Amino acid sequence: MIKIWGRTDSSNVQKVLWCMGELGLPFDRQDWGGKFGGNKDHDYLAMNPNGLVPTMKDGDFILWESNSIMRYLNAKHGGGRLLPATPEGMANANRWMDWQLSVLNPSIVPLFWNLIRTPEEKRDPKIVQNALDKTRAAWQMVENQLAQRAFVAGENLSLGDIPLGVWAYRWFNLPIERPRLPNLENWYERLKERKPYQTHIMIPMT
Numbered sequence: 001m002i003k004i005w006g007r008t009d010s011s012n013v014q015k016v017l018w019c020m021g022e023l024g025l026p027f028d029r030q031d032w033g034g035k036f037g038g039n040k041d042h043d044y045l046a047m048n049p050n051g052l053v054p055t056m057k058d059g060d061f062i063l064w065e066s067n068s069i070m071r072y073l074n075a076k077h078g079g080g081r082l083l084p085a086t087p088e089g090m091a092n093a094n095r096w097m098d099w100q101l102s103v104l105n106p107s108i109v110p111l112f113w114n115l116i117r118t119p120e121e122k123r124d125p126k127i128v129q130n131a132l133d134k135t136r137a138a139w140q141m142v143e144n145q146l147a148q149r150a151f152v153a154g155e156n157l158s159l160g161d162i163p164l165g166v167w168a169y170r171w172f173n174l175p176i177e178r179p180r181l182p183n184l185e186n187w188y189e190r191l192k193e194r195k196p197y198q199t200h201i202m203i204p205m206t
Protein backbone atom coordinates (compact mmCIF):
# COMPACT_ATOMS: atom_id res chain seq x y z
CA MET A 1 0.00 0.00 0.00
CA ILE A 2 1.36 3.42 -0.95
CA LYS A 3 1.84 5.59 2.13
CA ILE A 4 1.41 9.38 2.17
CA TRP A 5 2.33 11.79 4.96
CA GLY A 6 0.48 15.10 4.66
CA ARG A 7 -2.55 17.09 5.74
CA THR A 8 -5.47 17.24 3.29
CA ASP A 9 -5.60 21.06 3.13
CA SER A 10 -2.04 21.36 1.75
CA SER A 11 -2.02 22.26 -1.96
CA ASN A 12 0.98 19.99 -2.53
CA VAL A 13 -0.59 17.04 -0.75
CA GLN A 14 -3.81 17.64 -2.69
CA LYS A 15 -1.97 17.31 -6.01
CA VAL A 16 -0.81 13.83 -5.06
CA LEU A 17 -4.21 12.74 -3.70
CA TRP A 18 -6.00 13.97 -6.83
CA CYS A 19 -3.44 12.17 -9.01
CA MET A 20 -3.93 8.92 -7.09
CA GLY A 21 -7.69 9.37 -7.43
CA GLU A 22 -7.35 9.72 -11.23
CA LEU A 23 -5.18 6.59 -11.33
CA GLY A 24 -7.50 4.65 -9.02
CA LEU A 25 -4.68 3.88 -6.58
CA PRO A 26 -5.45 2.94 -2.99
CA PHE A 27 -3.30 4.68 -0.39
CA ASP A 28 -2.79 5.04 3.32
CA ARG A 29 -2.52 8.73 4.34
CA GLN A 30 -1.54 10.15 7.70
CA ASP A 31 -2.30 13.73 8.78
CA TRP A 32 1.10 15.41 8.98
CA GLY A 33 2.40 19.01 9.00
CA GLY A 34 0.54 22.21 9.86
CA LYS A 35 -1.48 21.85 13.04
CA PHE A 36 -0.70 18.11 13.12
CA GLY A 37 3.07 18.68 13.26
CA GLY A 38 5.48 15.76 13.03
CA ASN A 39 7.28 17.20 10.01
CA LYS A 40 10.31 18.36 12.03
CA ASP A 41 10.66 15.03 13.86
CA HIS A 42 13.97 13.23 13.46
CA ASP A 43 12.44 10.19 11.78
CA TYR A 44 10.42 12.29 9.36
CA LEU A 45 13.45 14.47 8.47
CA ALA A 46 15.34 11.28 7.68
CA MET A 47 12.74 10.62 4.98
CA ASN A 48 12.24 14.22 3.89
CA PRO A 49 15.05 16.63 4.88
CA ASN A 50 12.89 19.60 3.86
CA GLY A 51 10.54 18.95 6.76
CA LEU A 52 7.63 19.59 4.41
CA VAL A 53 4.65 17.59 3.19
CA PRO A 54 3.92 15.49 1.22
CA THR A 55 6.22 12.50 1.50
CA MET A 56 5.41 9.22 -0.23
CA LYS A 57 6.62 5.68 0.47
CA ASP A 58 6.01 2.87 -1.98
CA GLY A 59 7.64 -0.35 -0.77
CA ASP A 60 11.16 0.75 0.16
CA PHE A 61 11.07 3.78 -2.10
CA ILE A 62 10.68 7.16 -0.40
CA LEU A 63 10.02 10.31 -2.44
CA TRP A 64 9.27 13.99 -1.75
CA GLU A 65 8.36 16.91 -4.08
CA SER A 66 4.71 16.69 -5.08
CA ASN A 67 5.24 17.01 -8.84
CA SER A 68 7.94 14.31 -8.79
CA ILE A 69 5.66 12.05 -6.74
CA MET A 70 2.92 12.43 -9.37
CA ARG A 71 5.34 11.67 -12.20
CA TYR A 72 6.54 8.58 -10.34
CA LEU A 73 3.03 7.29 -9.58
CA ASN A 74 1.93 7.84 -13.15
CA ALA A 75 4.95 5.98 -14.55
CA LYS A 76 5.04 3.18 -11.98
CA HIS A 77 1.36 2.48 -11.40
CA GLY A 78 -0.55 4.36 -14.11
CA GLY A 79 1.07 3.05 -17.29
CA GLY A 80 1.97 6.67 -18.06
CA ARG A 81 -1.63 7.48 -18.93
CA LEU A 82 -1.64 10.91 -17.30
CA LEU A 83 1.01 12.20 -19.71
CA PRO A 84 0.68 12.53 -23.50
CA ALA A 85 2.59 9.82 -25.38
CA THR A 86 4.65 12.04 -27.68
CA PRO A 87 7.84 13.77 -26.46
CA GLU A 88 6.30 17.11 -27.42
CA GLY A 89 3.05 16.43 -25.57
CA MET A 90 4.91 15.14 -22.54
CA ALA A 91 7.20 18.18 -22.51
CA ASN A 92 4.16 20.43 -22.76
CA ALA A 93 2.49 18.86 -19.71
CA ASN A 94 5.79 18.91 -17.79
CA ARG A 95 6.27 22.55 -18.72
CA TRP A 96 2.97 23.54 -17.03
CA MET A 97 3.95 21.58 -13.92
CA ASP A 98 7.25 23.46 -13.75
CA TRP A 99 5.50 26.76 -14.49
CA GLN A 100 3.20 26.26 -11.52
CA LEU A 101 6.26 26.06 -9.26
CA SER A 102 8.20 28.91 -10.86
CA VAL A 103 5.50 31.43 -11.86
CA LEU A 104 1.99 30.67 -10.58
CA ASN A 105 2.98 29.75 -7.01
CA PRO A 106 5.06 32.85 -6.21
CA SER A 107 2.16 34.98 -7.54
CA ILE A 108 -0.84 33.30 -5.95
CA VAL A 109 0.54 32.01 -2.62
CA PRO A 110 0.90 35.51 -1.05
CA LEU A 111 -2.68 36.25 -2.13
CA PHE A 112 -3.96 33.05 -0.53
CA TRP A 113 -1.97 33.57 2.68
CA ASN A 114 -3.12 37.17 3.06
CA LEU A 115 -6.78 36.54 2.33
CA ILE A 116 -7.28 33.15 3.96
CA ARG A 117 -4.58 32.63 6.57
CA THR A 118 -4.08 36.20 7.88
CA PRO A 119 -6.56 38.01 10.16
CA GLU A 120 -8.17 40.96 8.30
CA GLU A 121 -6.46 43.63 10.46
CA LYS A 122 -3.05 42.19 9.68
CA ARG A 123 -3.44 41.94 5.90
CA ASP A 124 -1.11 44.01 3.74
CA PRO A 125 -3.09 45.66 0.88
CA LYS A 126 0.11 46.28 -1.11
CA ILE A 127 1.03 42.58 -1.03
CA VAL A 128 -2.55 41.68 -1.96
CA GLN A 129 -2.65 44.09 -4.93
CA ASN A 130 0.77 43.03 -6.20
CA ALA A 131 -0.12 39.34 -5.90
CA LEU A 132 -3.47 39.94 -7.59
CA ASP A 133 -1.85 41.69 -10.57
CA LYS A 134 0.74 38.95 -10.99
CA THR A 135 -1.80 36.15 -10.60
CA ARG A 136 -4.18 37.67 -13.14
CA ALA A 137 -1.30 37.88 -15.63
CA ALA A 138 -0.37 34.25 -14.89
CA TRP A 139 -3.93 32.96 -15.44
CA GLN A 140 -4.10 34.94 -18.69
CA MET A 141 -1.31 32.66 -20.00
CA VAL A 142 -3.35 29.59 -19.12
CA GLU A 143 -6.40 31.24 -20.72
CA ASN A 144 -4.45 31.60 -23.97
CA GLN A 145 -3.20 28.00 -23.81
CA LEU A 146 -6.75 26.72 -23.33
CA ALA A 147 -8.05 28.58 -26.41
CA GLN A 148 -7.14 25.61 -28.64
CA ARG A 149 -7.59 22.62 -26.31
CA ALA A 150 -9.81 21.28 -23.51
CA PHE A 151 -6.90 20.69 -21.10
CA VAL A 152 -3.48 22.33 -20.93
CA ALA A 153 -1.64 19.60 -22.84
CA GLY A 154 -4.38 18.37 -25.16
CA GLU A 155 -7.89 16.98 -25.19
CA ASN A 156 -7.43 14.87 -22.05
CA LEU A 157 -6.56 15.69 -18.47
CA SER A 158 -2.81 15.30 -17.86
CA LEU A 159 -0.39 15.86 -15.00
CA GLY A 160 -0.01 19.38 -16.41
CA ASP A 161 -3.55 20.24 -15.30
CA ILE A 162 -3.22 19.00 -11.72
CA PRO A 163 -0.93 21.62 -10.13
CA LEU A 164 -2.88 24.37 -11.93
CA GLY A 165 -6.27 22.89 -11.05
CA VAL A 166 -5.43 22.80 -7.34
CA TRP A 167 -4.83 26.56 -7.45
CA ALA A 168 -7.76 27.26 -9.78
CA TYR A 169 -10.12 26.12 -7.01
CA ARG A 170 -8.55 28.65 -4.65
CA TRP A 171 -8.57 31.38 -7.31
CA PHE A 172 -12.26 30.93 -8.06
CA ASN A 173 -13.17 30.89 -4.38
CA LEU A 174 -11.10 33.77 -3.03
CA PRO A 175 -13.04 36.97 -2.17
CA ILE A 176 -11.53 38.97 -5.06
CA GLU A 177 -12.53 40.49 -8.39
CA ARG A 178 -11.59 38.21 -11.23
CA PRO A 179 -11.27 39.21 -14.89
CA ARG A 180 -13.50 37.25 -17.32
CA LEU A 181 -11.37 34.40 -18.64
CA PRO A 182 -13.87 32.15 -20.45
CA ASN A 183 -11.46 29.37 -21.46
CA LEU A 184 -10.13 29.13 -17.92
CA GLU A 185 -13.68 29.11 -16.51
CA ASN A 186 -14.77 26.33 -18.90
CA TRP A 187 -11.69 24.28 -18.01
CA TYR A 188 -12.43 24.77 -14.30
CA GLU A 189 -16.01 23.57 -14.91
CA ARG A 190 -14.58 20.43 -16.56
CA LEU A 191 -12.33 19.81 -13.55
CA LYS A 192 -15.26 20.22 -11.16
CA GLU A 193 -17.06 17.33 -12.91
CA ARG A 194 -14.28 14.91 -11.90
CA LYS A 195 -14.84 12.82 -8.79
CA PRO A 196 -11.21 13.00 -7.49
CA TYR A 197 -11.30 16.79 -7.89
CA GLN A 198 -14.53 16.96 -5.90
CA THR A 199 -13.11 14.69 -3.19
CA HIS A 200 -9.63 16.12 -2.73
CA ILE A 201 -9.70 19.71 -4.00
CA MET A 202 -13.20 21.08 -3.47
CA ILE A 203 -12.91 21.21 0.30
CA PRO A 204 -12.98 24.24 2.63
CA MET A 205 -9.95 26.50 2.18
CA THR A 206 -7.98 26.81 5.41
Ligand SMILES: N[C@@H](CCC(=O)N[C@@H](CS)C(=O)NCC(=O)O)C(=O)O
Binding pocket: 010, 011, 012, 013, 032, 033, 034, 035, 039, 051, 052, 053, 054, 064, 065, 066, 067
Ligand atom coordinates in the same frame (compact mmCIF):
# COMPACT_ATOMS: atom_id res chain seq x y z
N1 LIG B 1 7.95 21.86 -3.43
C1 LIG B 1 7.37 21.07 -2.36
C2 LIG B 1 6.73 22.06 -1.39
C3 LIG B 1 6.14 21.37 -0.17
C4 LIG B 1 5.52 22.39 0.77
O1 LIG B 1 5.83 23.59 0.72
N2 LIG B 1 4.63 21.89 1.63
C5 LIG B 1 3.98 22.75 2.61
C6 LIG B 1 2.46 22.51 2.59
S1 LIG B 1 1.72 22.99 1.03
C7 LIG B 1 4.46 22.38 4.00
O2 LIG B 1 4.90 21.28 4.25
N3 LIG B 1 4.36 23.33 4.94
C8 LIG B 1 4.68 23.08 6.33
C9 LIG B 1 3.61 22.37 7.07
O3 LIG B 1 2.58 21.95 6.50
O4 LIG B 1 3.78 22.21 8.28
C10 LIG B 1 6.34 20.10 -2.97
O5 LIG B 1 5.81 20.41 -4.03
O6 LIG B 1 6.10 19.03 -2.40
